[in-house]
Amino acid sequence: MRDIAQRAQVTEGLIYHYFADKRELLSALLRERSPVASIAQLPSEAADRPIYDALTTVIDHVLNALERDPRVPLFLLSQSLHDVDVAGAWTEIFDTGLAAVSDFLRELQRRGKILAGPVEPAAQLILSSCLMHLIVSQRLPKSSFTVNRGQFIAATVHQLVHGLQPRS
Numbered sequence: 001m002r003d004i005a006q007r008a009q010v011t012e013g014l015i016y017h018y019f020a021d022k023r024e025l026l027s028a029l030l031r032e033r034s035p036v037a038s039i040a041q042l043p044s045e046a047a048d049r050p051i052y053d054a055l056t057t058v059i060d061h062v063l064n065a066l067e068r069d070p071r072v073p074l075f076l077l078s079q080s081l082h083d084v085d086v087a088g089a090w091t092e093i094f095d096t097g098l099a100a101v102s103d104f105l106r107e108l109q110r111r112g113k114i115l116a117g118p119v120e121p122a123a124q125l126i127l128s129s130c131l132m133h134l135i136v137s138q139r140l141p142k143s144s145f146t147v148n149r150g151q152f153i154a155a156t157v158h159q160l161v162h163g164l165q166p167r168s
Contacts, residue, residue: 038065
């Protein structure tokens with residue numbers, strides 16, 4: 001809490017006046033800035049679109065949620081390596097996103113747009129790819145590994161469709 005107070009240029013006492021401990025402060029931060037709520041509100045009408053458009057909408061939606069304030073997912077990811085409370089918050093965000101994307105993919109299955117079977121690996125692939133794109137674009141913007149957002153979405157959708165689309 002001392003480090004947080006120093007960075008915020010306030011006293012530790014002021015922070016403790018509003019928050020009982022670091023976990024409560026983290027919870028308040030996540031309620032205000034977390035991408036969870038945005039990721040969980042996938043546009044259901046996207047399932048009506050052709051498969052390329054539907055998946056493009058989902059990936060664009062997840063990226064928008066992560067990019068709204070990229071400092072939050074980057075902080076959670078880096079700090080979760082050595083802080084159990086932060087790791088718990090990061091897990092909650094990832095699990096909520098995974099459930100939302102999985103539900104969307106199940107709807108595409110129900111409509112016959114993608115193959116039957118477990119959708120969680122594809123949902124993990126979507127979330128992990130979006131997170132990796134965020135990390136690379138924020139931290140390695142001049143790397144040969146970095147592609148622009150549009151190229152990333154198009155290539156990811158192409159790879160997913162050819163692995164998920166039912167064969168006629």
